[in-house]
Amino acid sequence: MSSELEKRFLSLRKQVIEASFGRLNPVQRDAVFTVNGPLLILAGAGSGKTTVLVNRIANLVRYGTAHDSDKIFGTAGEEDVAALEALLKDGGKLTARLASLLSVNAVRPWHVLAITFTNKAAGELKTRLEAMLGSDAQDIAASTFHSACVRILRREAEHLGYPKSFTIYDSDDSLRAMKEVYKQYNIDDKFLPVKSALSAIGRLKDQMVSPAAAAAQASEYRTKLVATAYEGYAKRLFSAGALDFDDLIYQTVLLFQEHPDVLEYYRDRWQYILVDEYQDTSVAQFLLVSLLAGGHNNICVVGDDDQSIYRFRGATIENILSFEQHFPGAKVVRLEQNYRSTTSILDAANRVIKNNVGRKGKTLWTDNGEGDRVCLYRADNEQDEAAHIASVIGQNLKNGAHLRDHAVLYRMNAQSGPIETYFARAGIPYKIVGGHRFFDRKEVKDIISYLSVIANPRDDLRLRRIINEPARKIGAATLDAAAGIAAGLGCGLMEVIAEAQNYPALGRALVPLKNFCAICDDLTAAAQEQPLDELVSTVIDRSGYRQMLEAQGEEGRTRLENLGELVSSVKTYADEKGDEASLEGYLEEVALISDIDGYDEEADTVVMMTMHAAKGLEFDYVFLVGLEEGVFPGEMSRYSDEDLEEERRLCYVGITRAKKELYLSCARTRMIFGQTKRNPESRFLTEIGEGELQVEESPVAAMATTRISAGAARQRETTRQAESFRSFTARSGLTGTAPRPTAAAKRGAGIAFKPGDLVEHKVFGRGTVLKVTPIAGDTIVEIRFDTAGVKKTMANYAPLTLAH
DNA sequence: TATCGTAGTGTTTTT
């Protein structure tokens, strides 16, 4: 081949490859086409990092290093050049021959491992890869740290002395286990609350400190106590064949450190490793990644130090700050162009984050245009704040926006209550992400416990949970006796009660114990014979749980409905996995499910969640609520600069979720944990600068003279709302669409108010209608009252009539 | 042994 022809071929090949990836800016392109060696992508919020990640993997698998290589596999002739030209002009077909000429050292899909933060993100990655690569994408591994580790441990647990069918403890299980440890070692939780011990131990595991090492390095009373608790806890979990969340990572790292042959296998398996949200990884996760990448050294991490918000969970920002030291020769790429937000929104974000020290430092910019100014609403209290949000949403809907374009983000889950109440009353469909998870409900956890005892009878903790649920006359005394015998024999509880007749100490409870064993035997047999969803129904029936709930009236009915949902969740799982479906597999999926995984962006409802949960998402209209000192930044972070910086990063995350409009709000008084507080406005507002904001004050605040009567009325309102909130959540669970207003609640319903109307309000007296805003199912009526100032009310709820 | 009532307590963010 002449060198002229070769040059033309190479140039064309480059163009064809680039053309297959849509439009990329030069920095993004650099990131996509860097194939080998360590790579750090510093990706600002909204900089298209997922696109880069997907394209980068696609390039690995499809073209390898062809983009920047002058190697050609095979000999390219004139006709190949012509074929490429045709391809560029969209007039050609990609033949097998061309495909091979287009690639150099392409990576086999099963050599790629992509680690994301949530299952949802992993799923999305997979979907987008399938769209680009078709069936090749099937073999690419995309999962979270935790599920990747579970998969490894399911194969290798025996190297560590754990059974392959180990149970995964959630935080509730961990709490129970630790309480037993406290009892066993006579630890007083006055000196060390159980939760503190657990989080201290979690932190130790994040840093790969073993119980022995913790004991050795403990010098103070408190750390010694932690070390004792740690040791007891680890023993307990080991003998139960259980791992907690932190163990999944910890034990996997241990496995790799202690079994080089095992590590070798996985190094060979995953030669290309990508880690998303790298700023939120812990020391243990860093070790895991570097052990795996140690062989081929092909590691690509994506992250944004400004978005590190999980320090409290052991994440260390050092991982991203020292990537270049950890991986010498690393290439660093910065994505600073934002494709998501308006300049106004980005300015606010930049103004806040620049107050942090110790960051890599970058400034986002966009050519999306100025956009509207960021709004600030100073509400009177949290109800007023909620009302304002509802009215803005109503306004936006009128202008053609969809409900699903709106997100309400808050610092803590407890803040959702008042907003939820208001939305429910106003008939605005909404969905809450997070809070109490479905799988945390008692009845659901109980049935799950039955299932996990079937899968792993060694797990005493879950056995204890269900042995007397429903009541079977097996009380604490019996259980203690059995546990004593088990400890003496060094075996599990289950083995003791199965042979109860051999132990005189259990004589009194022999019959109930035998009955329970019969249930377990039946269920174990059912697990062999029945499909999964049928098994769950069998568990509900045979355990007597259904009967118990049926006897409980209204509350039992909702719980039974929840169990029905559990059965359908199992069915969905079984249908999805087909032959792969297994009891262990389902339990594992349930254990690792996260709140955000259930979020469905297609459903047309407003969505509410914490700012933590919103990481990685974007919305046209974002409400950031509760911008008060003590709420956001939170009370706990007030005295520590490091914690405060984390709050600030969280604020940065919140702001940068918004594409078109950002609405901030604070309340002069707020009821929090049962007490009404007056908090100063958040420092984050000061940092943005009031001059940058479009400020609106609560109308009530201006009317100081009428405050007392309005306050009294509000108080009555509050109690009524609290009731309706409770009954609502009891009825439909914490997630779900708001029920339509019930007939009983309707007061001013059916009247078509219009501006200028004279109205009579039961509490506020006479007034004039200023504005009428219809929102889903109801109407916001803004009224100037003669004595009570301007108020917004819902037509369907307000005690409102037309005056004459 | 089970259930009911009361007193006390702790309240962030989550895989």
Next chain:
DNA sequence: CACTACGATA
């Protein structure tokens, strides 16, 4: 305010 843990009683 909401949940838990514990104690008294049937």
